[in-house]
Amino acid sequence: MNRRAFVNLFLGGSILGTVVSFLYPVIRYLIPPGQAEAVVKRTLAAKIGELAPNSARFFRFGSTAAVLVNTADGQLRAFSAVCTHLTCTVNYESDTGTLFCPCHNGRFDLSGNVLSGPPPRPLEAYEVEISGDDIYVSKKA
Amino acid sequence: MSRWKEKTLAYLEPRFKISAIRDFASKKKVPEHKHSFWYFFGGICLFLFVIQVLTGILLLLYYTPSVDAAHESVQFIMSQVKFGWLIRSVHSWTANILIGVIFVHMFSAFFLKAYRPPRELTWITGFLLLLIFLAFGFSGYLLPWNELSFFATRVGTDIAGVIPLVGKAVKTFMLGGPEVSGATLTRFFWLHVAVLPAFALGIVGIHILLVQTLGMSKPIGIGETKEISFFPDFILKDALGWLIILAVVGAVCVFLPWETGPKANPYASTPLGIKPEWYFTFMFTTLKLVPAHIFTIEGEVLAVLGFLLGGLFLMLVPFLDRRAAREKKSPVFTAIGVAVALYIVIMTALTYLAPDIGK
Numbered sequence: 209m210n211r212r213a214f215v216n217l218f219l220g221g222s223i224l225g226t227v228v229s230f231l232y233p234v235i236r237y238l239i240p241p242g243q244a245e246a247v248v249k250r251t252l253a254a255k256i257g258e259l260a261p262n263s264a265r266f267f268r269f270g271s272t273a274a275v276l277v278n279t280a281d282g283q284l285r286a287f288s289a290v291c292t293h294l295t296c297t298v299n300y301e302s303d304t305g306t307l308f309c310p311c312h313n314g315r316f317d318l319s320g321n322v323l324s325g326p327p328p329r330p331l332e333a334y335e336v337e338i339s340g341d342d343i344y345v346s347k348k349a
Numbered sequence: 350m351s352r353w354k355e356k357t358l359a360y361l362e363p364r365f366k367i368s369a370i371r372d373f374a375s376k377k378k379v380p381e382h383k384h385s386f387w388y389f390f391g392g393i394c395l396f397l398f399v400i401q402v403l404t405g406i407l408l409l410l411y412y413t414p415s416v417d418a419a420h421e422s423v424q425f426i427m428s429q430v431k432f433g434w435l436i437r438s439v440h441s442w443t444a445n446i447l448i449g450v451i452f453v454h455m456f457s458a459f460f461l462k463a464y465r466p467p468r469e470l471t472w473i474t475g476f477l478l479l480l481i482f483l484a485f486g487f488s489g490y491l492l493p494w495n496e497l498s499f500f501a502t503r504v505g506t507d508i509a510g511v512i513p514l515v516g517k518a519v520k521t522f523m524l525g526g527p528e529v530s531g532a533t534l535t536r537f538f539w540l541h542v543a544v545l546p547a548f549a550l551g552i553v554g555i556h557i558l559l560v561q562t563l564g565m566s567k568p569i570g571i572g573e574t575k576e577i578s579f580f581p582d583f584i585l586k587d588a589l590g591w592l593i594i595l596a597v598v599g600a601v602c603v604f605l606p607w608e609t610g611p612k613a614n615p616y617a618s619t620p621l622g623i624k625p626e627w628y629f630t631f632m633f634t635t636l637k638l639v640p641a642h643i644f645t646i647e648g649e650v651l652a653v654l655g656f657l658l659g660g661l662f663l664m665l666v667p668f669l670d671r672r673a674a675r676e677k678k679s680p681v682f683t684a685i686g687v688a689v690a691l692y693i694v695i696m697t698a699l700t701y702l703a704p705d706i707g708k
Contacts, residue, residue, distance in 0.1 A: 240525045240532060266618055271528055273616040289618070293649065294507040294636070296500050296619040310621045311504055312637040313705065326648055328641045 245271060250346035253286060256338065264300030264307075269345065273297045274334065276345060279318055280305060286334040286345040287320050293327040307331065374580035380567050382574045387457035388565055392587040393594055394454055397447040398553065400598075401485075404440035405542065412492065414538035416531040419494040420612040427609055438602035446598065448486055448628045451479050452693075459666070459686045462673040463566035469667035471563065474556040476664045481549050486626055488541040494534060499613035501625045502529050502537075508632075511650050512657070529615065569676055624700055631696035632656060637706055659689070 209217075248270035259265055259278040266275050266289055273289040277300060287307065289297045296311035306323060307316040314325035320333045334345045361367055379388065411430055413422040426433035455475060458464065464472035491502045506529065510520035525532030567574065577583055625633050632652075639648035662669070672679040699706055 238522065240521060243526065266616060268616040273618075293641075294504045296504060296623070297617065299618040299621065310619050310623050311500065312633075322641065326636065326639055326641050328647045328649070 250344055252342055253336075253345040254343045256341045256343060259284075259343075262302050262305065266297070267345075269334075274345060275300060275307065276336070276343065277307075277318060284336045284338075284343060285318055286336050287316075288332040288334070290331075291327055292322075292329040292331065293325070298331070371580075375578055377561070377564070377579035378576035379565050379579050379583045380571075380574045381577050382567065382571050384461055384568050384571075385565075387454075387461060388583075389587055389590045390450055390454035390457060391560065393450050393590050394447060395553070395557070396591040396594065397443050397450060398549070400439065400443045401447065402546070404436050404443070405546075407436045408440055409542065414492070414534055416494060416534060419492060419534060420609070423493040423609050427606070434606050435602055438605075438607040439598060441607035442598055442601050442605075444486055444489060445626065445628075446594070448482055451482055452628070455479055456686065456690055458566075459663075460683060461566065461568045462670065462679065462682075463568075464667035464670070465566065465569075465673050465676070466667070468559070468563055468566055471556060471559040472667050473664060474552050474559065477552050478549065478556060480660075481545055481552065483628065485541060485545050485549070486628065488537040488545065490626060491529075491534060491537045492541065493609055494613050495610035496613050496617075496620050497610055497623060499529060499615065500619045500623055501629075502533065504633075505625070505629070506533075508636075508649070508653055511647070511653050513650070513654070569673065569678055622704060624704075627697060627700075630700035631693045634696045634700045634706065663689075 251267070251269050251274075253267050253269075253274070253276040254265050259276065261278050261282050262280040264275050264277045266273055268274070269288070274286060275289040275298065276284065276286045278284055287298075289307075291298055291309035291311065291314055293309065293312055293314050296309050298307040298309045298314075298316065300306075301308045304315075305318060307318070307320075308314070309316075309325070309327065312326050314327035315323040316327070316331050317323050320331035322328075322330060333348065335348055337344050337346065358367065379385070408426065411422055411426045411433065413419060423437070426437050428434075458472065458475065487502075487505055491498045506520050506523050509523060510516045512519060521527070523533070523536065524530070525536045624630055635652055635656075636649060639652045641648055643651050666682065667674070670679050670682045673682065
C-alpha cells in the first residue's frame, strides 16, 4: 500500500467512524426506552346487579380494554376486548349475542371463537369470579 | 414608483443575479399538445403544499400535543379562536384535496409514461412525495386525539407491525411504546411538524429542480409541438388553476367545516362505522375481504406484503418499462396502471357503498 492509499483509507475510515459515532446515539435516542409496567392479573370489573342479562360492560384491564358479558341466560363471561385482527376494540351486539369488531367486520361468539371475518385467533378469555357483591376478572393461569 | 423599482432592481442585480433567473424563466418553454392539461396538476400540488405549511404554522399557535389537552385545544381552535374554524378546516380539507391531486398527478404521469429516461429520478422523488404526504395524513389524523383517529392509528400501526422481520421494531418506534398513548401523540406531532416537513421541503426542491432542468415530458409519439413560454404564459394558466382550487377550498370550508369528533377513550368500544381517511380506504376494505388464513399464512400479512410489493413496483416502474424507455408504446404497463387505478377506485367506492362487506 502506498502512502496516498494509506492516507485515503485512514481519512475515509475516520470520517466513517465519526459518522457512526454521531448516528449511534441518535438512533438509540429514537428507540423508546422500555418502561416496566405493573402486570395486572386481576381487576374489579363490575358489581353484582350492575349488568342486565344480554348486556356487556367494558373496563380497563392493565393497559388494555376488556369486556364482561352477562349472557341472555345469565352467565358471566369475560374476554380481552382487543380484536385479534388489527387490535380495534370489539362491541357487544345484543341482538345476535356476539362480539363484533367494526373495523374489519370480525365476529366472535361468547366463547371468544371467531365466527366470521378476518380475525386469525379467538379472543383471549378471562376467568370470572364473584366475591361478595364484586365481580372480579383475572387472567387464566 | 418606477425609479424606486429601478433602484431596487439595480441593488439586487449584482447580489442575486435576477436577470439570469428572469432569462431562464422566459427562455424556458412548455410543450402544448392534447395532453398538456395534465401538466397543471404538479403546480396545484405545490400550491396546496404551501397552504398546508402556512395553515399548519398558524395552528401551532394554539395546538397542545398532549393526551390531556390535544382534543381540548382543537375544540378551542374551532370554537373560541377567531377564524380558528377556518384555518383548521382549510388545513384539513387541503390535506385531503392535496392527496387526491397527487394521485391524479401520479397516474397522469404514469399513463403519459413521463417516467422515461432521463426523468426516472423525477418519478421516484414524486413517488417519495406521495409516501411523505400519506405519512403527513396519517400522523396529522391522530393529532386531534378523537375516537376515530385513535382507532385508525391503532389499526395503521398494527398494519406496520405485521411487516415481516422489521414490523415489530417499526411499530414500537411509531408508537413510542407498546400501545397508542401520549408517547404516540408526541411522536406523531414530532413527525408531522418537524421530520416530514424537512423531508418534504428537500424532496419537493429536488423534484422541482429536476422538472426545471429536464423540462416537461412529452408523451410517446408526439413529435414537434407548439410551445409556450414558462413565464408568464404557463405560470398564468397555472395561477388560474390555483384560483379555482382556492375558491373550491373556501366554499367547502364554509359549508362543511372540519369536525373535531368525540375525545378518544382507549378503553371504550370502537365506534360502529369506523373507517380511515378516504385515501387509505382501499387498503381498509381489502383487509376486510382477505380471509383469516391463506394456506398457513395470516391473511393480513399477505395483504400488507401485497401493498408493499405494489408500491415497490410503482416506484421502480421507470426501470421496468423498457419499451417506454426506447420511446415505444408499452400497452402492458398501461393495462397494469388501469388495473391498479380501477382497484383503488372500486375498493374506495365499496368502503362507502357496501360498509357491511365481509360481515
